[in-house]
Amino acid sequence: MSIYTCPNCGKKAFGPATKAMAGRMNSKGKPCQNCGKLCVNGKGATIFNFVFSLIGIIAMLVVYLAQPYSDFLKYYEMPIQASIVVALLVIPRIVFAFCFRLHQSIRIEPTS
Ligand SMILES: [Zn+2]
Numbered sequence: 099m100s101i102y103t104c105p106n107c108g109k110k111a112f113g114p115a116t117k118a119m120a121g122r123m124n125s126k127g128k129p130c131q132n133c134g135k136l137c138v139n140g141k142g143a144t145i146f147n148f149v150f151s152l153i154g155i156i157a158m159l160v161v162y163l164a165q166p167y168s169d170f171l172k173y174y175e176m177p178i179q180a181s182i183v184v185a186l187l188v189i190p191r192i193v194f195a196f197c198f199r200l201h202q203s204i205r206i207e208p209t210s
Pocket residue numbers: 104105106107108109111130131132133134135
């Protein structure tokens with residue numbers, strides 16, 4: 099079974115781009131092109147994203163706290179912080195595109 103297989107209908111209806119856009123378990127997800135059911139990146143992706151965000155936040159904190167003691171960081175603090183933010187936004191999507199299985203969206207749709 100491929101990671102681009104829809105967990106609902108079993109068709110390979112996703113690609114790296116659509117999978118990257120499907121988000122994590124607490125997001126709305128992307129509809130399957132075959133059956134229309136919403137799919138998200140599963141538990142592994144959610145855990146990865148949590149750990150990755152944590153590392154990013156710690157890195158930002160370390161740079162911020164170490165900055166008064168380092169001439170290098172004094173000079174480059176802003177670009178380093180900016181690149182950490184960009185990495186936090188971009189890298190999980192790249193990882194989602196190529197790793198982790200899809201999962202049915204468990205978010206309950208409003209019925210009204
Ligand atoms: Zn499907």
